[in-house]
Amino acid sequence: MSESTMPSEAGVHAAAASIAQILPPTPLLPVEIGGVRCWAKAETLQPVGAFKIRGGWWRLSNLPENERARGVVAVSSGNHAQGVAWAARRLGIPAVIVMPRDAPKVKLEATRALGAEIVLYERPGEDRDEVAARVLEERGGTLVHAFGDPWxxxxQGSAGIEITEQLGAQPSRILVCCGGGGLAAGLALACPDAAIVPVEPEGWDMVGQAVRSGEIVRVAADAPATICDALRPDATKPINLAVLKDRAGPCLAVSDEKIRAAQRFAFSALxxxxxxxxAAALAAALAGKVAIDASTVIMLTGGNTDAESFAKTITDL
Structure with a gap:
């Protein structure tokens, strides 16, 4: 498979089999919302605190030996950084991660602790893809894109295989926190009978706009600030849109206020x-933005937050 090749359902199953050899499945927890019992997939409990370990492992474990020696370069605000760094350390592959200077401190420190080299850039002000391109030109290596890469x-879709095994059937729908659409696309392939409901921050719904218009849409220059550092790509990629255009919907957006409420709910209820x-997907469910039933699954995709900001969230009611 080349980087221009489309991902496949068979590839998702192969990834799930590989990941099952190194990681236990994350819990599928019952949760009651509006009197309906549904399910929450706790990817927050992965070794790096987020689902990104799945894509990082599958991408790096498929690198040929000659490419492993040259190392990898990734761009991330923190969760993909840790997923790639974790896989790189386990496989003995050098890793350079391009990260925004304003990324949460906990994510910067965790990525360094996993042995990756970090190259910082200014956000806003610098184009992260241009920074990564310079690193690749200077050092060589393989780019591991956070969401626009078939592997x-x-x-990421391996989470859907786990969900199906845990439920004993495919879910009716999956509410999924969405940045560039890598997890949403993977779940669409893994669970072809399930409705895929991407949830993005208000003003950063690049996947939703792309699905509705049928073409890539870039974030507005005056996009609002959001607390969701992990869900701020400027645009999705053609590979993600190709998978999601006939599969995703409704595509939802939630406010920071609703997201903070979801963080508090997850802390108190789970x-x-x-x-x-x-917490974006949970926020949409709690706000009643989409109908849920007994086989609905809500993805809790990451738990890497600074203690100070989290404490403020759960105490400032």
Whole structure:
């Protein structure tokens, strides 16, 4: 498979089999919302605190030996960074991660602790893809894109295989926190009978706008600030749109206020620490933006948040 090749359902199953050899499945927890019992997939409990470990592992484990020696370069605000760094350390592959200087401190420190080299850029002000391109030109290596890579999409989709095995059937719908659409696309491939409901921050619904218009849409220059550092790509990629255009919907957007409420709910009802970007799907469910039933699954995608900001969220009611 080349980087221009489309991901496949068979590839998702292969990724799931590989990941099952190194990681236990994350819990599928019952949760009651509006009198309806549904399910929450706790990807917050992955070794790196987020689902990104799946795509990082599947991408890097498929690198040929000659490419492994040259290393990898990734761009991330933190969760993909840790997923790639974790896989790179396990596989003995050098990793350079391009990260925004304003990324949460906990994510920067965790990525360094996993042995990756970090190259910082200014956000806003610098184009992260241009920074990564300079690193690749200077050092060589393989770019591991956070969402626009077929192996990464397949790896993320392994969560859907786990969900189906845990439920004993495919879910009716999956509410999924969405940045560039890598996880949403992977789940669409993994669970072809399930409705895929991407949830993005208000003003950053690049996947939703792309699905509705049928073409890539870039974020507005005056896009509002959001607490969801993990859900702020400028645009989705053609590979993600190709998978999602006939599969995703409704595509939803939620406010920071609703996301903070979801973080508090996850902490009180599930005893889980969920970062803002990891709580977007739960926020949509709690706000009644989409109907849920007994086989609905809500993705809790990440739990990497600074203690100070999380404490403020759960105490400022």
């Amino acid at each position: 990464v999409i397949e790896g 005893n889980l620490v969920v970062e803002p970007g990891g």
